[in-house]
Amino acid sequence: MKIITLTTDFKDLYPASMKAVILNMCEEPTFIDLTHDINQGDILSAAFALYTTTHFFPSGTIHLAVVDPGVGTGRKVIIVRAANQYFVGPDNGLLIPAARRIGDVEVFEIGEKAMLDKISNTFHGRDIFAPAAGLLASGHEAEDIGQPIETFEKLNFGKANASVDKLYGKVLYIDSFGNVITNIPAKMLEDFARPAEKLVVKGNIASYSLTYGRVQKNELLILTGSHGFLEIAINGGNAAQRLDITGHPEIRIEK
Structure with a gap:
């Protein structure tokens, strides 16, 4: 059984398409919706939601997170691995605080072979991130899906x-x-x-x-x-x- 969490600012409709893509790639995943109620484009709130929940999940969990105001631009699409948990989403800092709370991070840029044949300019959650999560859930390693990178966007919560x-x-x-x-x-x-x-x-x-x-x-x-x-x-x-x-x-x- 593979656990896949979803965190988005989509509210409704769109997460169902992401789950459908994964269901065609992976047998009987367990989906857990962390939240789809993030305010549109609010990367910091989404990062906080991931930071405060994902460390409770067991080893092997895949966290699919899409709050992506830069969709369709030149920003990278990435997988982050930390202590055998995986984070899939845009390279805008969203994934990093939660991943670093769990352990040392390795970051991979998702390659074309992990994407659907036809990619929308506005819905990478369905066309890139869901297929990457599906491949991870079906037993592929991050190295099979993308290339390791050293440069990626970082986000922190600031210092009080x-x-x-x-x-x-x-x-x-x-x-x-x-x-x-x-x-x-x-x-x-x-x-x-x-x-x-x-x-x-x-x-x-x-x-x-x-x-x-x-x-x-x-x-x-x-x-x-x-x-x-x-x-x-x-x-x-x-x-x-x-x-x-x-x-x-x-x-x-x-x-």
Whole structure:
């Protein structure tokens, strides 16, 4: 049994075509849809989704990820191998944080023999990445599908900083609850404040809490989320909407 995960910004329709291509190449794969709800072209959010989930999967898992605003241009199409897990997608940095979390990375540029005979300029997920994933799932090695390369696009989540009375970071992801996940690591928050201490974010008072239910309903709070980063949340509400946060802005937490 081969596990193949899918992460895209396609919402609907298009992932079915990708799965159909793979089903014609591989017997009984297990598909797991990580998410298809990434905002269009939001490479950083997709990279975060991969980073926080893929390391839980067993050896041999293939992660097919397509958030590809550069589709049809000169950007490379790649396979990344890390500790016997595989990542297939565009060379725009999307795959790298998750792969590096798992282990040392080897990168291969996908060759023409791994592609469908007819390639659309706008749907490489179906015509290039799905066939490459199908070949991996049917037992081919990355070396059979592409050539190793040393130069590829890298992406990181940025570095958070702290002073005596401020934390500085960046928004990485906004989840379906409206929780705002930053790149500020848990240890930095723990060194900065005590539980129940009042902090300030975008001019709003927020309690530093260990979990959502320890503050009043609709109260703004700051906590360490399950991914190990500082999150801004509202108990029973949507922090991103209340604070008017979209995308990946810089964020400051103050005492």
